[in-house]
Amino acid sequence: MDDYGGKLKREKGESERLKLPPWLKTKIPTGSNYARIRDQLRHLNLHTVCEEARCPNIGECWGGGKHGTATATIMICQMEGLIILQKPYEKSSDKFSVVSLSTNILYIQSGSEEFEDSLVEAAIRETEALRNSSILVECLVPDFRGDTVAVKTIVDSGLDVFAHNIETVEKLTPYVRDRRAHYRQSLKVLGAAKETNPELITKSSIMLGLGETDDEVQQTLTDSQLKMAAPFKCFGEGSGLSFICINYKHCKNESCGKSNNWNTVWRADVLIYLPLSVYSTVKMSPVASPTIGTQFGGLTFFARSHPGELCGSNGLPLTPNSITIFGRAQFLKTINHPYLCSYLDIIRGKHERTVVVSEYHSRTVNSGLFSIDEIVKIAYQTLQALSYLNDLGIVHRCLCPENMVLTEEGNIQLFNYGLYYMTGGGADVSFPIGHPKYIAPEVYLSGRSTKSGPKVDIWSLGMIILELALRRHLWSDLKLAQCMRKVLSLLHIKVSVLERLVREHGCWEQCQELPPEIRDFISKCLSVSPCERPSPQQLLEHELFKDLKKDEVAAEEMQYQIFPGFHSRRKPVSKSVKHPLLERSLQELYYLWHLAGGDVQTELKKQGLIRSKAPILSIPNLVLLEGTIFGQVRDQTSMLDLRVVPLHLDTLYQRLVHMPLTSYYPLIETKSEIIEKEVEEPSEAASLPLVIRERDTEYQFHRVVLYDRLIKGYPYKKAAVLKEARKDIPPLYRGNIWAALLEVDGDVEGTYVAVDKETPTHTDRQIEVDIPRCHQYDELLSSCEGHRKFKRVLKAWVVSHPQYVYWQGLDSLCAPFLYLNFSNEAQAFACLSAFIPKYLHNFFLKDNSAVIQEYLAKFSHLIAFHDPALANHLAGISFIPELFAIPWFLTMFSHVFPLHKIFHLWDKLLLGDASFPLYVGLAILHQLRDTLLASGFNECILLFSDLPEIDMERCVTDSIELYCSTPRSVTYRQHELQASPSTDTDRNTAELVSFSIFLK
């Protein structure tokens, strides 16, 4: 509002037309959906409020927005008691016509505030008629002058959403609304609807900009929330979501800015918001599933940026903190525990922004009242989670009710527990980590550089449990600084912290009524000295959890650990029937959600967590030569955003809604050949180019589901993995599939752990200078964590293969494996160790000249065999493979191509034998053939020094074709790894055959 330079008011005497300010403008409705609905309405002679009132939002409602959920409002007129201008309603054809409207949600709105029996009847008839269709019905009703019987009747008619608008705050009601309408009466109506059917979704709207104050709006929100949401349980059931809309389109100029604020406040802490399209989807899904409990939450913060251009000790620029965080946070993705939200993704945005995506549930501990038993359960589960985190060396540090979410089953899941860990104990960010009220006093006392131990979380837990037990917020009206002072004041008191806090809030009696175990538990947690404060493990033995422990022993023993390799990270599901999609692992869901068009950054932008600034506004005022920047200091308060944006799965559900149940459970083992043949129906997508297949949601869904099962069956399903890999490999499981193709098996972890990766060796220097140059465009490999892992894996390989030495190029060879198994070094090492003998046998000998010479000679033979003209030309200009092909074969092309190309190349390379890379080399020459034939020595060598773009898919197809059409004898090598003869020939024939099949 402040930024608007235009005029809002005409001065006296002025007569020119004023421009409409930008916030009152909307797009002209367009789109096929809009046109279709409009035509249908004209055809049926139906009229809608949307059009009659020239609603500015008509384009969005009818067009259906991005979810394609069209809505239209048909008005019931008081005079006619029927759909407006649609006179003889009772005609069956009309009923049909309503249903045939291509809307997913239908609003029925009464035309008047006045109550009329016929109106109710009409509304009921309307909803009942529509009940059986797939259309969701929302009724916007008057207050019926507070007649609860009328409300009940409406609710019982089976509508989906009950809407009644409060319109404005209490104070302004007499001026804004009809004099017969009352604020309290409206609340009563909403309450009555909720009482009649607690599952019902109730909805209300208020207008802003009529002169109300912030406090009044807050009051209205609180009042209406209580009415609609009470009892709190409705949150727990998940289906009875209620929400309030603040209609800021209505707001007048003065408070335009204000209304946006409210939009924020309301999202941040008042109610759960669920877009309509979600429940419309639920209704459409083939397996009835009333709730989508699982969703993703995105949050974002900025890393501390390095001042100016600084170099590290090696002369290279310092790694940006966001990359350091990115590398460190990868570990969090491997954590799987029932009481911890799984981390799904870490994304680096612009300007050192980090976006974290993790499992999320919109119900937090903050949003409810709990019985003592429930509180004990909360404490117990939190302690288990904390104890697990401590074992992994992670401290939560920002434990607060907002970071404790409740699952559908009512279990606790800690959220955002990795922030302190991934930022290196807060070192990589400039904001403090933790909620002032719940931070332990020793954190304030020690400096920022001191790392917090696990006991700070226990203090926070004590504070939270105390609040839950007393059912009130401590220090609720205190400002941040006062809060900190209060915490610090607890250091010097003579009585116990518990007693002090309770007396301060005047609830000593209430506290005395609490069970003594709880009081004891809380006061133990709130020991001022961290030495006296028990650890999570000790607290789990507390008296308080006696009963819970018994239950747990009786229940099946749950064993959770970090599953690195092949094991699924699926959690046990509850017995209730769920949509099969919900049984997929979160990682899979997230991956598919991405493919289905989900974009975290866009969602965050939509919710205002990412705000883009015009580039000119972020240019510094002054930059010194050495890089110091003045001006445009980043606002410190914008470094961390506490809001969590729920990322809804609805787009994904819609994409996969037509999937038959069987596709979730593909048949991978059949005894009957007939069935097997039937199962193997080639999908249309299979013939598409690889890059498109990798982005196709449905296709990837099938592949991911299938591979998930195959990998779980490894090594018994090795043959099947090989067979499927010939088609393609889904990026999500590439790491594991490669490991399977390389026949990695046995005690991978144990072997790796046993190798000495720490003792300095004389190759260290070479490894150290090579790593910061190897595929450093990639965020993972350029992170500090990445460098450390890289070094360990390379050292482990060198140490465990004394017959070999480190040749430059081994780093490139290791990079793809490390990238794919970033959180599983052991598997990366195992893959590398399996890959080298298979394809590069003896290439890493100290004296490898004979091996390489033979390989390159074979390459020359192969060129001559397939392309004599090219071979002659190259020989004529003395362009020998020694000059260009050593990096190709020594690194199996990993030194010459970027990672994404290597993946596609190796996907196929891993299916072939040691001679296959020769064909890849030949296929590359083929792609450059025309240039090579037309060039002399210098041009040729220049061409290879800076290899031009190679079409990888074509290259791979060509290689396979060449492979299949070449006699084995052409590529016979003396230095090849000699396997036992029988199996070798078997496999090679099998491969040849399979490649031929692939080509067909």
Next chain:
Amino acid sequence: MANTPRAGGAGAQRPNGTVQNKVCQFKLVLLGESAVGKSSLVLRFVKGQFHEYQESTIGAAFLTQPLRVEDTAVKFEIWDTAGQERYHSLAPMYYRGAQAAIVVYDIPNQDTFGRAKNWVKELHKQASPPIVIALAGNKADLANKRVVEFEEAQQYADENRLLIMETSAKTMVNDIFLAIAKKLPKSEAKGGAAEEHRVGAVPTQQRASGCCK
């Protein structure tokens, strides 16, 4: 520095004939310990670029750059070799027949200077005699981390009749190439003599000697 049209083109023409249209072509080889910045020097000289995370060189890379020195068009054919000791056996293939060599070390690292000395020794022994050798102390921008003093390097260079210069691939490297170009004899006869030693002739020798020992 005027760009001369790139020699070569279609078919049978042999582009690295030493003097074509009065362009003197010189073979130049870069040697030195790995990660001292050989590839970066060339990249800066040829393309004017600098990559912080320049990939390591395996085998060797080849680039050309024309420049004009005192009215003579000169074209450098630059062989940028792999630095790792293990690739040592490949080096003769590249420095044999070279008219110029730049031996690179980085000033924050004493070991690389030692290695550079070894290279100079080897070049004196093995390379074709009229070779111009330049010693480049790279990473001059990291002067605050300097270990190899310029005086020390200068003294060594004087003793061994080398060109010496400190360079920084981050900013300027052209001087060293210019200095080499000035020192190289540009008579046609000289160029003709070098003809025998050019890279194109390498394979025969190399087949005899083996490339990857």
